[in-house]
Amino acid sequence: MAVVVPESLLNATDNVDARMLLYRFCWIRGIVSLPRNLFIETPTLTSLLFAQKKSRKEIEQWDAAWERARVALENRVGEVRTFLKKARHSKKLTPSRIQDEVLKRLGGVIDETTAVTKKGKAPVAMKLPESVTTVSEACGHYLDALKLAGFAILVRNAVFREVTEALNYEYPVYLVSEVGYKLSKRKERIRPNQLCKFVGKTSKSEIPNLHLANESVEVVIDRKTPKRILDYIKRDVKWV
Numbered sequence: 001m002a003v004v005v006p007e008s009l010l011n012a013t014d015n016v017d018a019r020m021l022l023y024r025f026c027w028i029r030g031i032v033s034l035p036r037n038l039f040i041e042t043p044t045l046t047s048l049l050f051a052q053k054k055s056r057k058e059i060e061q062w063d064a065a066w067e068r069a070r071v072a073l074e075n076r077v078g079e080v081r082t083f084l085k086k087a088r089h090s091k092k093l094t095p096s097r098i099q100d101e102v103l104k105r106l107g108g109v110i111d112e113t114t115a116v117t118k119k120g121k122a123p124v125a126m127k128l129p130e131s132v133t134t135v136s137e138a139c140g141h142y143l144d145a146l147k148l149a150g151f152a153i154l155v156r157n158a159v160f161r162e163v164t165e166a167l168n169y170e171y172p173v174y175l176v177s178e179v180g181y182k183l184s185k186r187k188e189r190i191r192p193n194q195l196c197k198f199v200g201k202t203s204k205s206e207i208p209n210l211h212l213a214n215e216s217v218e219v220v221i222d223r224k225t226p227k228r229i230l231d232y233i234k235r236d237v238k239w240v
Contacts, residue, residue, distance in 0.1 A: 001052070007033065007045040023164070024062050026051040028171045029237045032195070032229055035177050037184070048195075052239060062163065069162040073109070073155055080105050081146060088139040095138035099128045102142050109158045117150035124148065172236060174229045180209030196230040197222075 009015050010031065022028070032048035039046075054062070080102060087093055087101075103112060103126065110116075115123035124145045132138050145151055163169075180193035190208050198207040201216045210217065222228075223235040 002048060002050050004034070004046050005049050007047050010047060010049075020160070022051070023160075023169065024054075024066075025059060026053055027058075027169075027240075029239065030172050030174065030233050032174045032176060032233075034179065035182075037182055038179065039183065050233065050237065062167065065163045065166050066159060069159045069166070073159055073162075076105060077109075077146065077155065081143065084139040084143050088136050090135055093135050095128055095132055095135060098135060098138040098142070102126075108161075109154050114154070116145050116148050116154065118148055119150075123150070172232075174232065176229055181211060194228055196228050 009018060028049065028051050030050040032050075034046045034048060036043055036045060083101065083105070084098070087098060099112075103110065110126045112127040114126040116126065117123050124141075126145070128138055128141060132141055176194040178192045179195045180191055180198075182189045182191050188211060190212070193208050197220045198210065198213065198217045199205065199220045200207055200213065201218055203215060207213050207217055219230065221234045222231045226232045226235055
């Protein structure tokens with residue numbers, strides 16, 4: 001299927017649950033980022049999404065991979081919590097060593113540049129602040145951070161990365177700046193069409209966009225010498 005979707009569906013934090021469903025139930029075969037002003041009186045950025053529904057077996061494969069990655073990662077987090085609780089009263093460790101151990105054990109989830117979001121308050125840095133001077137404070141800092149909802153989101157994101165890498169979930173992304181027309185409140189302007197090529201069935205002449213067609217048209221695809229986005233999609237995208 002090919003559908004036009006708001007670009008926020010593909011990248012906004014608020015829509016992460018919708019993206020999770022999309023990845024679970026569909027294979028994304030390609031995304032075409034479209035220019036502004038395709039639809040009159042709305043500046044919303046949109047994309048053309050090409051997706052294919054997964055088979056039941058493929059969905060089960062995704063679910064199994066997700067569960068393996070989730071359990072493995074949550075076990076790592078549990079081990080870090082145990083380490084911090086035991087290390088809290090250690091006289092052999094230092095705050096710096098605590099930080100190194102946490103970052104090492106949670107590699108792929110956090111690093112020293114990570115800041116865990118905290119609702120209504122400033123984010124919690126994973127690099128220990130200078131105000132933390134004791135092992136007990138360092139352990140408390142990380143134990144508190146691991147309880148935050150923002151940390152749970154980081155864990156989920158890490159699981160997602162592991163699953164998509166394990167299943168080789170890749171797809172091409174294209175960018176077009178012209179699609180044959182540009183709308184404004186005064187009139188429609190004719191523009192080149194980088195997305196596809198329309199040709200009149202009778203005249204055999206190229207038509208920039210369907211708004212100008214006064215005859216039946218067909219979409220002409222050139223796989224051998226691709227010049228437009230649909231040419232590349234037809235040549236490169238493999239549909240199962």
